[in-house]
Amino acid sequence: xxxxxxxxxxxxxxxxxxxxxxxxxxxxxxxxxxxxxxxxxxxxxxxxxxxxxxxxxxxxxxxxxxxxxxxxxxxxxxxxxxxxxxxxxxxxxxxxxxxxxxxxxxxxxxxxxxxxxxxxxxxxxxxxxxxxxxxxxxxxxxxxxxxxxxxxxxxxxxxxxxxxxxxxxxxxxxxxxxxxxxxxxxxxxxxxxxxxxxxxxxxxxxxxxxxxxxxxxxxxxxxxxxxxxxxxxxxxxxxxxxxxxxxxxxxxxxxxxxxxxxxxxxxxxxxxxxxxxxxxxxxxxxxxxxxxxxxxxxxxxxxxxxxxxxxxxxxxxxxxxxxxxxxxxxxxxxxxxxxxxxxxxxxxxxxxxxxxxxxxxxxx
Numbered sequence: 010x011x012x013x014x015x016x017x018x019x020x021x022x023x024x025x026x027x028x029x030x031x032x033x034x035x036x037x038x039x040x041x042x043x044x045x046x047x048x049x050x051x052x053x054x055x056x057x058x059x060x061x062x063x064x065x066x067x068x069x070x071x072x073x074x075x076x077x078x079x080x081x082x083x084x085x086x087x088x089x090x091x092x093x094x095x096x097x098x099x100x101x102x103x104x105x106x107x108x109x110x111x112x113x114x115x116x117x118x119x120x121x122x123x124x125x126x127x128x129x130x131x132x133x134x135x136x137x138x139x140x141x142x143x144x145x146x147x148x149x150x151x152x153x154x155x156x157x158x159x160x161x162x163x164x165x166x167x168x169x170x171x172x173x174x175x176x177x178x179x180x181x182x183x184x185x186x187x188x189x190x191x192x193x194x195x196x197x198x199x200x201x202x203x204x205x206x207x208x209x210x211x212x213x214x215x216x217x218x219x220x221x222x223x224x225x226x227x228x229x230x231x232x233x234x235x236x237x238x239x240x241x242x243x244x245x246x247x248x249x250x251x252x253x254x255x256x257x258x259x260x261x262x263x264x265x266x267x268x269x270x271x272x273x274x275x276x277x278x279x280x281x282x283x284x285x286x287x288x289x290x291x292x293x294x295x296x297x298x299x300x301x302x303x304x305x306x307x308x309x310x311x312x313x314x315x316x317x318x319x320x321x322x323x324x325x326x327x328x329x330x331x332x333x334x335x336x337x338x339x340x341x342x343x344x345x346x347x348x349x350x351x352x353x354x355x356x357x358x359x360x361x362x363x364x365x366x367x368x369x370x371x372x373x
Contacts, residue, residue, distance in 0.1 A: 013316050015227035022115060022308025031114050031125055036300050038124035039107040046099050054092035060085045105136040108307060112204040115311035134203040141199075141211055145192075153185060194218070194225050198310040205314045217317035228309045236302045240295075247291045254278045 022032065051058065060082075067079050109131040113119050121127055157178065164174040199214040206213065218225060258274045278284060 018228040018309045018312040021312040022304040035110045035125040050096040057088035109135045111307045116205045138200040198313040201310040201314045
């Protein structure tokens with residue numbers, strides 16, 4: 010591969026490959042599966058969720074009537090917690106299935122399953138990568154807590170160092186954020202490396218990103234910058250018709266204290282066809298944009314693995330190449346021509362007429 014490029018890394022997921030719409034199919038399947046998981050969670054946890062929704066409704070009615078809202082019951086949250094934990098676990102597994110499918114295509118050029126999605130060993134490796142990321146995050150947060158606890162202890166026990174501890178505590182977040190970015194960027198291709206090597210190789214990503222930190226960080230920055238810019242433009246386009254429809258209601262709210270009538274007006278605004286269509290388009294755009302950002306993120310990690318020279322990264326993004334060398338025709342057989350040369354010479358000799366001889370004279 011040619012020199013590592015942040016722009017090429019950011020576009021790696023969208024470059025042309027030998028098969029089309031593999032990543033599109035996987036993304037479509039992932040979105041359908043996510044909706045099914047969410048619907049299953051609501052259906053299974055509805056008895057517990059209904060109590061929570063009823064409590065929210067009672068709070069809303071209390072606000073309308075000006076009465077005191079009821080206190081939430083801890084049993085409601087305890088009833089929802091197991092279902093929510095199962096929902097988070099299933100979502101994490103399904104996300105691992107999706108990322109494994111995308112990386113398997115971008116790193117090894119392989120696909121399989123339904124729309125490229127399958128629960129296999131690559132999924133297990135990606136899932137354990139998620140778990141290790143979670144453990145490392147907990148360790149980092151624990152270390153940060155211990156660090157600030159030490160600062161507080163020193164500040165309390167040694168008053169002479171109070172000013173120094175205050176300065177260290179104020180500047181420490183900058184160093185901690187820099188450390189977090191550095192480690193996260195260096196280990197970002199951990200899942201892609203595990204898929205490429207067909208084994209769990211989380212910390213092998215550290216060597217694959219050697220001398221590529223700034224390029225990787227630049228690629229991630231480009232992706233986030235484009236995402237933020239497009240999101241800001243979309244929000245601005247949605248805000249214009251929404252504010253035009255809400256402004257009369259807000260003006261009424263400033264002069265009318267009737268909460269019920271104001272909420273009724275808000276309901277009419279959001280039920281109008283124009284606002285409903287605008288909000289629906291915004292939701293669809295947000296889903297598509299989030300999917301593109303996720304794919305671009307996977308593509309950067311796959312590009313980093315390919316740039317490390319992994320043998321399995323057969324489908325990595327190549328650098329700019331010149332024109333292919335022209336095809337050469339096979340050499341002419343020399344043995345046949347050499348063997349036929351004497352025969353050709355004899356045939357030419359037989360076809361050549363003999364030279365005329367001069368007549369001899371006899372003397373008398």
